[in-house]
Amino acid sequence: METGGHIGQKGRRDVDIERFKKEHVDLLAAMTSLRELVQQGVRERAEPIHRQLSAMNSAIKLHLAAEDRMLYPALMKASDPAIARTGQQFQEEMGGLASTYLAFAARWSLAGKIAADPQGFRDDANGVFKALHLRVQRENRELYPLAERL
Template identity: 45%
Template sequence: MNIDKFKQQHLDILAAIDALRTLARAGVAGQAPAIAAQIVAMSGLIKLHLAVEQRYLYPAVQGSGMASLVRMGHRYETEMDGIAGAYLAFASRWNTALRLEAEPEQFRSEANTVLHALYQRMRREDHELYPAIEAMAPARMAA
């Protein structure tokens, strides 16, 4: 299974997180409209990535016939539900300039927690899950 698109999506999401951090460092209240717009744009990237994982990646992993990979894929899929839920709640709460202007420190706190979890998860996928998928014989995966 070719997972280059998944890797590229991770790079795009990481760049979006970095852009959000840059805006927040410049001042949450002062950059509130740009931060809200960045959250909306980033959410589009993340939702697309999650949908493609659900539709293609996890079913291919589950159909691999390799018990260790099937277990790993199930663990990643189950874990992602919590991380995705936390991110979507964060994005829903902080996608308006008014809320950002009213509670900049609360935004910073939540952003640090949620985005750190998302970052750590993508790093684990990049270093554990994706290499395990790539190491399989191509004939074993239905892409």
């Protein structure tokens, strides 16, 4: 492994694991901010909730694209079959969660939709963000240490 948490061969720096870790920290902080806004009242705080979701959507989409383009392929090319299988498994699992998240983002794409159905938004957000939180924890605990071994 190269220093700095990069996956690469022959001096190339293809995947910056430290960047992925930082993005996870930022995502968890954004989720905390969103939760605080929701606790202040969904209807009353629909505009700031919408702004927070919009910012998170951009960051999440970029993170997912980077994982798909760089992280998973690098893991799947590993000479260790267990690492390659794990990379494949995580990529397959993420597809379902990504679809769920994108559908959530589309459903709640306007502040007016959020304000019109506070409980529906709260229930939907709780389910989606719980799944994202669990996924982030799993990647931090299982996937990134494997990537750092390459």
